[in-house]
Amino acid sequence: MAEELNKLNLPLGYRMNRRSVLRAAGLATAGIAGASLLAACETDDDEPDVGAAETDDDEDEEDVEEPEEDEEEEEEEPDDDAEDMTVDVSQWSPEYIQEIAGTMDFDTAEFCSNIVPLDYEGSVTFSYIGPTEASPQVTWDYDEEFWEAWNETYPGIPLSVGEGVQSHTYGDMLDQIRTAAFGNAAPNVARLPILWGVEFAARDMLEEINLADFGFSEDDFWPGALQSCMWEGKLYGIPTNNETMALIYNKQLFEDAGLDPEDPPATWDEVVEYSRIISEETGAHGFGMVARVNHGNTPFRFMPTLWAYGGSALDEAEDDPQYQESLLRSDGAKAALQAYHDMYVRDQSVPTGALTNDNTANTDLFIGGQLGMYIGHPAEYASMVDRAEQATGEEAELAQEVVDNIGYTLIPEGPARRAVVFGGSNIHIFKEEYSDHELDWDAARAIIAFQCAPEWSTKLAWAGSNPGHLQGFRTHWMEQRLEEIDFLEVASAMLPFGIPFPVIPEATEIMNITIPEMLQNVLTEQMSVDDAAEQAADEIEDIVAGRSGY
């Protein structure tokens, strides 16, 4: 619904939104037509709802997990001969990404033939989040192309959407897969947003994965991505794509506020400072804070700050996380909360609606020229460009001006580190006993190898993510992508700083409820920073220890 209304109205900041509301109201009151349209929208997200209401905010992430793709690559397997195609993660930077793009040719069919013969005959069932009405055309094209290529490569394992392949929407998939798995009707292979898999791993529903069986090695993936597939020390999935966000800012507002538009904030302390200056000097909001509860947008925006200052919900930002002790009691965590408190309460330099906003509201404010900076996703950037093109009249001018003045940069660092939430998807194999289809291991290996190898890892992540297989960054397809999509190299450059949410089934509760409620307690001054942090730390430790009552 949010999506629909947005599309309908293209809100651009306050003035425009007022008109939009009137328009929406007018439409509704126009009677049956409007009502039924709105009703139609409603049915979509009504039930699974809850999730949906928030999930749908199109762009970004959602619940703790995050759908999309990923990043880097690394070198390629020295399978054949070839020179060293490894990707050196330590050199990671926008420049390095540009440099290595297009340095490697890759033949998927040849790669796969080493794993499962191309004339193998078998069958497998597969579930994933396919393109939706909201997806850009390029996503549809690559999806179609993917299945064509697959059927050409493995004619003995025919697959297409509807025949062995189930395409889900983001809002429905978790419930559907959960229900299917409980009913022993799960697909053989499922590509799930990062961290959804851990719940099934914890229930012992997934097959353990040995990367070598699929022609991969640990070096082919980001360590954080592999970590997100681990449960109790064992690997239960393979990353298909990874993604991160970056800081988007409005150069014009920086200039109006007397800040250097080419020198965006490098630290979170500077963000607080710049936010205050922008708000004081221009009247616009400085930083796009999100602190809504029960909402995936919130942890995606707040955790980078928390981690940067040295805090964490558990110990997920540390080298060898044990997920038992909460670091919210740390000084770093309190400093991060204090920074938020300073912006919201002391300086009032961020949108007052932060407690109820999802990130869509920030996109609206930003494209309306009313927001200085916020943490954005490549898809949000793309949607703003789209909206600027679709807007009309005065609004179009304003939106175009904003789009022309978008700056993007790495998410700022803090005293402890630079950090961003590590998102993406992983592919998993359900145990035969939880599936209604015989598990044909060779067919499953074939589809996974085909999909996770550099070519399709890159192409399927085209619009908003990055290949899970690091060597995807070396392909010429990546070169083409970097030319087509702005902002990509910055978001991709954040990948080394990506920290996955705790890889435990309780992560959803911690991230979507405990953390946002802690934030709200601080921002509404119901509690002091110390008390809120201590209370949240206690709760989180109770949750992971399984001793939480109500």
Next chain:
Amino acid sequence: MAVTTPQQATGQVAIRASREPRNVFVRMYRQWADYAYIFPALFAMFFVIAYPIAYTIYLSFYSTPTAGDNVWNGLTNYTSIITAERFWMITQNTMYWTIVSTILAFIIGTGAALIAQREFIGRGLVRGIFLIPWVISHVATAYIWVWIFHSDYGLVSGMLMDLGIISSPLVILDSTTWAMPALILVNVWKDFPFIMIMMLAGLQTVPDHLIRAAKMDGASTWQQFRHVTLPHLKGVIIITLLLTIVMNLNHFTLPWIMTGGGPASTTHIWITEVYALAFRSLRFGIASAFSVVLFIIMMSMAYFYVKAMTAGDDRRR
């Protein structure tokens, strides 16, 4: 039971037995067709109602870790709920939400019904306008009102600022004080047409001759309403209030979409809390126990309510 001859007594028993066998299975056997007809419905109800309720009660005695099997923990779920400060805070929110919403919607809905019932030019138009909130879906309503109330670009603040009445935007949905009243306002706006329709339907069944009799007896307009219309509407009022209360107690969409239960849980009500517990936190055991507690509370409220409202009716039958 006066004196009855053995013969008579036997006769009576025999008659009763032949009409209504004491053994339920015998009765079922004799009326097998009746039961066959309702069987599909009963069968379906068992799976969609009885089984889930039973399973919820079962789960409420277990802790349900994501990894591993359910563990029996007796009444622990219940005691932890009842003793939690948060439960009572949310109960307070729920009561506030339900009672104020219901009363306001009822007063406004009844008033609207009385207006819509009168004969005047443009009555159809007015009735139509009153119905608008009702035909808009809840989700659309929620989003529209979020825009209207929004602290940064809301319609209300914008207009008041344009008029120079206020100088900075009103903080409504982001305020721990005003978020709930704002939600209630929207809820009342959304629900009053339902009450209006129910009451209008009731009003149209008020016999005209009773109103005329009351006029003749010297009753003022208010007295006619009080002594004739209102007693006649008693049944409709009970049903409407009951439905509205249940609707409000179970109302999910507005709070969830408009505030997500925030800020600082001030708009969390039972149903959003249960949902969050079950489907956000995956704490099915606790959520089940919570549901059972709510079930008990609601059933007893309904029982006493219905009993109170129907007291004194028995004699008439």
Next chain:
Amino acid sequence: MAEVRLDSVIKYYDNVLAVDDVSLTMKDGDFVALLGPSGCGKTTTLNLIAGLIEISDGEIWIGDRDVTDLDPKDRDIAMVFQNYALYPTKTVYGNLAFPLQMRKASKDQIDERVRRTAEMLSISHLLERRPRELSGGQQQRVALGRALVRDPRVFLMDEPLSNLDAKLRVQMRAELKRFHQDLNATMIYVTHDQLEAMTMADNIAVMSDGRVQQYGPPEEIFYDPANLFVAGFIGSPAMNFLYGEVVVEGGVTSVKGDEGWEYPLTPENAQKASHATNGRIIIGARPANFILSREEAPGLIPGSIYTVEPTGDSTFVHITIGEQIFVAITDPFFRADPDDPIWIDLEDERIHVFDEGTEEVLRVDGLNSQSQHGRRTLQPA
């Protein structure tokens, strides 16, 4: 107690004229019946007097007060409704007390009046019951009691007996009449049942098409109908109408029927007939005023037996004259076979002569003192 006066009262429902220029004076203490077929405007007239509907034009006076624009509650009148209109949620006591409560009587006063009224109506034992627990007759008494209890100046009754069974109706009819005599109150009583009107009323206003056709005591209405409508409406079986042309031959005036018969008129009737506007009259003769003869004789109207209905204390004889069938009442032992010829004589001093054109009664002096077209207030003759 008070006189009720309607002065040129007109009521339109949208564009339909329901009450057409009605002027009536109901004397203090009178029992007046508004009688007429459905849709004649009698109930509308009653509601206008009650103030339950708005008047379109004209004035209504009760006693010396112009109540035209007053609310019902300010007119000091009570009304008994056809379906009783008892308050279903109140007890009998509550129903009786209600009008007094609305008038802010004291508790003691209310109690005293309610009990007295209940006693008068013999419903004291029902005071704690609710209307749905009462029989029709008991409900009727309660409805009556609710009207009596506050001692209004005028009682209005809208077909109060029509929901009762025949036996109870006869009984209540007598009781009502007795109440009226005891209370000596002005009562206005709407009914479509001429028997009720005839038996109970001091004066009857016969209405049709929104107009009062005739207003007078029952005997006058019966014996001296002002026009064809009243003549036809009152009386059972209904009056027979014989249509014909007035012919004068050799100083003798007779009427020549359309069926070919010829009937000589007495001088008095001839005098009346002479006023006929187009030379044609209608002779009205009640069934009892037919004298049957099996012998042909001059001046008799020939017919044939259609059928014979013995009723015990008299016999109804249906007679075909030309194409029409007429009814005669004759002695209980009269018998005849169908199609037997029969000759009819009329009781000349009891027959009525109507002008075929205006359908008004014709009198010796040619004037109809009761013309409903006059704009004068009708007083019972």
